[in-house]
Amino acid sequence: xxxxxxxxxxxxxxxxxxxxxxxxxxxxxxxxxxxxxxxxxxxxxxxxxxxxxxxxxxxxxxxxxxxxxxxxxxxxxxxxxxxxxxxxxxxxxxxxxxxxxxxxxxxxxxxxxxxxxxxxxxxxxxxxxxxxxxxxxxxxxxxxxxxxxxxxxxxxxxxxxxxxxxxxxxxxxxxxxxxxxxxxxxxxxxxxxxxxxxxxxxx
Amino acid sequence: xxxxxxxxxxxxxxxxxxxxxxxxxxxxxxxxxxxxxxxxxxxxxxxxxxxxxxxxxxxxxxxxxxxxxxxxxxxxxxxxxxxxxxxxxxxxxxxxxxxxxxxxxxxxxxxxxx
Numbered sequence: 001x002x003x004x005x006x007x008x009x010x011x012x013x014x015x016x017x018x019x020x021x022x023x024x025x026x027x028x029x030x031x032x033x034x035x036x037x038x039x040x041x042x043x044x045x046x047x048x049x050x051x052x053x054x055x056x057x058x059x060x061x062x063x064x065x066x067x068x069x070x071x072x073x074x075x076x077x078x079x080x081x082x083x084x085x086x087x088x089x090x091x092x093x094x095x096x097x098x099x100x101x102x103x104x105x106x107x108x109x110x111x112x113x114x115x116x117x118x119x120x121x122x123x124x125x126x127x128x129x130x131x132x133x134x135x136x137x138x139x140x141x142x143x144x145x146x147x148x149x150x151x152x153x154x155x156x157x158x159x160x161x162x163x164x165x166x167x168x169x170x171x172x173x174x175x176x177x178x179x180x181x182x183x184x185x186x187x188x189x190x191x192x193x194x195x196x197x198x199x200x201x202x203x
Numbered sequence: 204x205x206x207x208x209x210x211x212x213x214x215x216x217x218x219x220x221x222x223x224x225x226x227x228x229x230x231x232x233x234x235x236x237x238x239x240x241x242x243x244x245x246x247x248x249x250x251x252x253x254x255x256x257x258x259x260x261x262x263x264x265x266x267x268x269x270x271x272x273x274x275x276x277x278x279x280x281x282x283x284x285x286x287x288x289x290x291x292x293x294x295x296x297x298x299x300x301x302x303x304x305x306x307x308x309x310x311x312x313x314x315x316x317x
Binding site for chain 1: 217234235236239243250251252253254255256257258259260261263264278279281282
């Protein structure tokens with residue numbers, strides 16, 4: 001006398017079903033398996049013959065049909081569920097951009113004029129190339145954010161050099177020139193924060 | 204059966220079968236095998252008995268049915284499915300919608316034949 005669900009045919013059927021339900025949310029998977037197991041226990045008595053078990057399994061239908069119905073319920077977490085979007089490309093780009101931004105801000109303080117800022121800016125050329133590549137590889141960002149991340153460093157260097165040049169010819173270096181520079185810094189910090197948020201929110 | 208009948212039936216069942224299950228549970232709580240046997244009796248509503256179980260899990264998750272264990276005279280305790288008040292409302296809503304829908308389909312189909 002063996003319980004119907006330990007009959008080799010029934011056990012193989014349940015094993016197949018369990019594998020096919022792998023992508024279904026665990027609670028639902030357990031519920032479906034328990035239902036089918038209980039169904040089998042009710043349909044064939046203990047010590048049933050191979051033919052009886054076979055007939056009961058035929059009435060249950062192929063495990064694939066059950067799995068299809070389970071996936072049609074759209075609570076799947078496996079193959080049909082959205083995979084988590086990799087974020088490392090976007091986050092690394094953000095980190096590189098922050099370092100580039102900090103270096104640019106430092107050059108404004110120490111470089112002598114706009115030419116100096118541009119020249120110092122080229123020192124970050126190699127990491128910037130990596131930033132460009134990573135930005136366009138980042139699935140966590142949409143196209144617009146990818147462009148923004150790729151171009152924010154040269155934009156920062158160019159606008160800061162341009163602003164310093166403009167201030168030099170208009171108001172001459174004075175305490176007042178700090179205000180537009182700080183405003184420009186704020187703008188770029190705000191853009192960087194938005195990019196980082198977009199990357200972090202994409203999971 | 205002409206090829207294609209199966210596909211049409213599968214699609215039609217998808218919308219209606221869960222309400223048929225709710226209707227079966229309207230008067231009394233039933234266990235899985237019992238529901239499956241009643242639905243396969245005509246060979247139309249349910250093709251493979253096993254597909255009932257994902258459907259029951261879905262109905263329970265949606266709060267339309269509730270489960271409880273009851274002792275059985277022949278074997279281990281059974282999981283009985285019963286209609287919740289939401290299930291009752293859902294069934295009533297389906298009944299309201301079904302008749303005009305069925306009439307519209309019937310009249311359109313017979314109109315197409317003449």
